[in-house]
Amino acid sequence: MENLWPVLDNPIYQHHRHYMGEALKLAQAAGDAGEVPVGAVIVDAQGNVIATGENRKERDKDPTAHAEIMALRKAGQVLQNWHLNDCTLYVTLEPCPMCAGAIVQARIGLLVYGADDPKTGAVLTVANIPDSACSYHKLPVIAGILESACREQLQSWFARRRTGEQG
Numbered sequence: 001m002e003n004l005w006p007v008l009d010n011p012i013y014q015h016h017r018h019y020m021g022e023a024l025k026l027a028q029a030a031g032d033a034g035e036v037p038v039g040a041v042i043v044d045a046q047g048n049v050i051a052t053g054e055n056r057k058e059r060d061k062d063p064t065a066h067a068e069i070m071a072l073r074k075a076g077q078v079l080q081n082w083h084l085n086d087c088t089l090y091v092t093l094e095p096c097p098m099c100a101g102a103i104v105q106a107r108i109g110l111l112v113y114g115a116d117d118p119k120t121g122a123v124l125t126v127a128n129i130p131d132s133a134c135s136y137h138k139l140p141v142i143a144g145i146l147e148s149a150c151r152e153q154l155q156s157w158f159a160r161r162r163t164g165e166q167g
Contacts, residue, residue, distance in 0.1 A: 013145075016112050019043055019090040020146040022052075023114070024153060026067065027092045030054035031157045038093045038154075040067035042075040045086040045109075051075035067091060068099040072106050084108050092150040094121035094143070100129040104137045112142045114150025 019041050026039025035055040042051040053070030057063060068091050076082045088110040095103060095113065100122040103111060116125045123130060123141055130139035 015047075016090070016142065016145045019049075019088070020092070020112065020114055020150070022049065023067075023090045023092050024146065024149060026052055026054040027150075027153055030056070030067070031153070034058055036154070037157045038067040038091065040071040040089060040091040042071045042084070043088045043090070044079075050078045050087070064098065066096065066099050068095055069102055072102055076106070082106060088112060090145075092146075093117050093154065094123050094125055096120045097122040097127060097129060100127075104130055104135050104139060107137050108139060110140045110142065112145050114144070114146050115154065116143065116147075 023039040023041045026041070027037040028039075030039060031037030035058050038055045040053040041049055044050050051071045051074035053067040053072075053074065055067050056065040056070060059065075068089065071089065072084070075084055075087060082105075084106040086109050089103060089108045090112045092114045094115065094117040095111070096117070097120065111123065111130075113123065118125055120126060122128070123139075124143055129135060130137070130141065
């Protein structure tokens with residue numbers, strides 16, 4: 001993947017890092033609650049956070065309660081519109097097929113994610129739903145923002161689960 005950020009002090013790069021940091025905090029809260037630690041933040045064109053989400057599958061007993069879906073639902077309610085063309089979605093983990101489909105359906109203006117998902121990533125890693133023939137919305141994507149922190153958070157959480165520790 002081409003390095004889009006040749007200068008780390010680039011203000012746009014710092015902007016993306018800031019919101020990914022907010023998504024990481026939500027992911028931590030999800031992990032502390034026993035959920036896979038994934039967090040999502042949706043920002044409008046003016047840079048305002050309009051919606052957040054964290055994984056809630058276990059707590060809500062809902063297979064669709066992924067961080068991205070939770071945030072998309074809230075953003076639609078806030079804007080009173082399911083068209084999220086002028087919004088940016090930040091998420092700590094590459095979206096799965098369900099979430100990638102919902103993101104395309106919402107017509108998100110930009111997707112920014114942290115860590116690739118080598119098992120179910122449906123944006124760039126395993127599948128590419130946004131660029132597939134079934135997608136009518138061409139989704140701009142920036143991958144790898146705070147990638148190490150996002151990956152470490154997930155790996156640490158799963159390692160603790162394997163040894164029997166909570167959250």
